[in-house]
Amino acid sequence: MEILFVVGGIVIGAAIGFVIAKYLEKNHASSILQSAKNEAKTTLRDAKNEGEAIKKEKILQAKEKFIELKSEHEQVILARDKKIAEAEKRTRDKESQISNELSRAKKAADESEKKIKEYDQKLELIERKQEEVEKLHRAQVEQLEAISGLTAEEAKNQIIESLKTEAKADAMAHIQDTIEEAKLTAQQEAKKIIINTIQRVGTEEAVENCVSVFNIESDDVKGRIIGREGRNIRAIEAATGVEIIVDDTPEAIILSCFDPVRREVARLSLHRLVTDGRIHPARIEEVVAKTTKQIEEEIIEIGKRTVIDLGIHGLHPELIKIVGRMKYRSSYGQNLLQHSREVAKLCGLMAAELGLNVKLAKRAGLLHDIGKVPETETELPHAILGMQWAEKYGEKPEVCNAIGAHHDEIEMTTLIAPIIQVCDAISGARPGARRQVLDSYIQRLKDLESIANEFNGVKNAYAIQAGRELRVIVESEKVTDDMAATLSFDISQKIQTEMTYPGQVKITVIRETRAINIAK
Numbered sequence: 001m002e003i004l005f006v007v008g009g010i011v012i013g014a015a016i017g018f019v020i021a022k023y024l025e026k027n028h029a030s031s032i033l034q035s036a037k038n039e040a041k042t043t044l045r046d047a048k049n050e051g052e053a054i055k056k057e058k059i060l061q062a063k064e065k066f067i068e069l070k071s072e073h074e075q076v077i078l079a080r081d082k083k084i085a086e087a088e089k090r091t092r093d094k095e096s097q098i099s100n101e102l103s104r105a106k107k108a109a110d111e112s113e114k115k116i117k118e119y120d121q122k123l124e125l126i127e128r129k130q131e132e133v134e135k136l137h138r139a140q141v142e143q144l145e146a147i148s149g150l151t152a153e154e155a156k157n158q159i160i161e162s163l164k165t166e167a168k169a170d171a172m173a174h175i176q177d178t179i180e181e182a183k184l185t186a187q188q189e190a191k192k193i194i195i196n197t198i199q200r201v202g203t204e205e206a207v208e209n210c211v212s213v214f215n216i217e218s219d220d221v222k223g224r225i226i227g228r229e230g231r232n233i234r235a236i237e238a239a240t241g242v243e244i245i246v247d248d249t250p251e252a253i254i255l256s257c258f259d260p261v262r263r264e265v266a267r268l269s270l271h272r273l274v275t276d277g278r279i280h281p282a283r284i285e286e287v288v289a290k291t292t293k294q295i296e297e298e299i300i301e302i303g304k305r306t307v308i309d310l311g312i313h314g315l316h317p318e319l320i321k322i323v324g325r326m327k328y329r330s331s332y333g334q335n336l337l338q339h340s341r342e343v344a345k346l347c348g349l350m351a352a353e354l355g356l357n358v359k360l361a362k363r364a365g366l367l368h369d370i371g372k373v374p375e376t377e378t379e380l381p382h383a384i385l386g387m388q389w390a391e392k393y394g395e396k397p398e399v400c401n402a403i404g405a406h407h408d409e410i411e412m413t414t415l416i417a418p419i420i421q422v423c424d425a426i427s428g429a430r431p432g433a434r435r436q437v438l439d440s441y442i443q444r445l446k447d448l449e450s451i452a453n454e455f456n457g458v459k460n461a462y463a464i465q466a467g468r469e470l471r472v473i474v475e476s477e478k479v480t481d482d483m484a485a486t487l488s489f490d491i492s493q494k495i496q497t498e499m500t501y502p503g504q505v506k507i508t509v510i511r512e513t514r515a516i517n518i519a520k
Contacts, residue, residue, distance in 0.1 A: 172486045213252050216274065222246060222253065224279050225270065235281040239288040242266040260328035265291050299324035306337065310344050312363050316393035323366065325373045331428075336373070339427050340366050346423035351416070361416050364402035367395070368420050371403075383407045408496070425504065447499060452491055452507075457483070469506040470495075476513045484509045 216222055226233050226246060233244050241262050245254040253270070257263045269291045273279045276287075303324030307315050315323075326337040347365035348358045371386030378385060387404030402417040404410045406424055445463040448470050452461035457478035462471050472491065479487060488509040495505055 168486065172489070173482055175489075176485045213254055216251050216253060221274055225253065225274070227279065231281060232279055232284065235284045236266065236269070236288075239285055240266040240269065260330065261295060261325070264328060265295055268294070299327070302327050302337070306341065306366070310341065310348075310362055310366060311359070312344075312366060315363075316395075319367065319370065319389070319393050319395075322370045322373055322389070326369070329373050331369070331372060334428065336369055340369055342427045343368060343420070343423045346426055347416075347419050350419050350423060354415070354419070356415055356419070360396065360398055361419055363395075364399045364416050364420050365423060367399065368403050368406050368424060381407065381409050383409045407500075444499070448495065448505065451494055451498065454494075455487060455491060457487070468504065469508065471508045471510060473510045473512075476511050479509075479511055481511065484511050 242257040255266050269288045272287050303320035329336040344362045344365035347361040351358045351361035371382030387400050390400045398414045401413050402420040405412040405417045406420045448463040449461045452472045457474050459475050460473040488507050492507045
């Protein structure tokens with residue numbers, strides 16, 4: 001029972017405590033709610049006051065902005081009004097100016113019309129006077145024709161002819177003076193360059209022959225070369241195209257041919273056959289074929305060595321082969337490859353003296369005579385043929401022009417072209433460099449003299465100094481001093497156009513006047 005009372009007391013106490021706690025909690029919550037309401041009212045009042053302040057500030061800023069915009073707008077309006085006023089002023093000034101110009105133009109037009117009328121009147125007066133002058137001129141011409149016995153056209157032609165003769169003489173005198181002046185200023189420097197160039201290139205000259213001598217040890221070998229009834233000789237001649245001369249000359253056989261390549265093939269073939277000891281037609285054909293192939297390879301090797309020695313690069317293989325073939329060609333007895341190498345060196349030195357492209361000058365100098373080694377006969381001049389080959393194998397236009405113009409077949413367009421021409425003449429004119437056949441040499445001298453004798457007033461003409469100078473003696477009654485210069489020029493032009501010759505030909509016209517009296 002006591003336990004029940006205790007438990008009941010605890011339960012009742014707990015209930016009472018719970019009720020008290022709830023009451024206290026309710027009182028605390030209402031106090032908190034009341035505090036929050038008071039705080040919210042305070043915050044709302046503060047926010048309202050702050051909003052009023054911001055509103056007043058914004059209204060004040062808007063008023064200031066409005067005043068500022070209004071001021072700017074008024075300034076823009078004032079500026080526009082000012083521009084409009086200025087434009088109106090300019091318009092009024094322009095209108096007044098135009099009106100003034102119109103009035104002046106009207107006055108000028110009136111004056112011009114007046115002047116035109118005066119001009120027409122003067123023109124009519126001039127026409128009438130011109131007609132009178134023409135009538136007087138015709139009358140004077142008729143009177144002069146009657147007096148002189150010549151028509152006006154004939155008199156005019158005579159005057160023109162006399163003036164032409166006088167003008168030609170004056171022109172030749174002026175040309176001669178100009179040439180002499182140029183010679184005085186340029187000849188010394190040109191001589192210096194040429195002499196320095198010649199002195200810096202010294203070469204040995206050897207004249208090429210049209211025969212080769214093949215030496216043998218004994219006359220027994222000569223018999224083996226001839227063969228039974230001369231069959232070996234005939235086989236060699238047929239295979240090589242070379243004439244083999246076997247005569248009484250001891251221990252020697254002569255090979256004769258105009259083509260040095262064929263002669264060299266025949267010589268080497270004979271050397272191989274004699275060394276081997278087997279000499280019969282089949283063996284001859286085999287050896288000649290091998291030797292021909294060897295010569296072709298040697299030609300290419302010679303061309304390569306030549307361009308390397310001269311420092312020339314990028315040459316087409318066909319041009320290298322042509323350069324190698326020049327070793328077996330000659331010009332007036334001068335070896336063509338040696339001549340071309342010498343010309344290339346001379347051109348390089350002269351181009352360096354003149355400040356031109358040295359490599360290009362060497363290239364043109366080496367290739368200038370490639371037209372002299374065609375594989376087949378052609379009617380083209382060697383300079384034109386060489387120029388066509390150079391163009392075909394991609395050489396530069398300067399090189400092609402120098403090749404084609406070194407004998408004046410075409411016009412020179414570059415400074416390298418005259419250098420090639422001069423160096424070619426220097427190389428060919430060296431003592432012992434070239435030889436000429438006697439018949440052609442005599443014929444050239446006769447042609448020079450006959451060309452000079454064709455001109456009117458020439459008394460005698462003499463070719464001297466191996467055809468390098470032509471002295472012309474004229475009749476003093478027919479040729480004056482002024483005409484002598486003209487005659488010398490005309491003869492030089494005709495020789496230049498009608499003849500082919502190495503180097504240059506100097507034409508000297510000699511006019512002599514003698515007065516002879518006898519004192520008794």
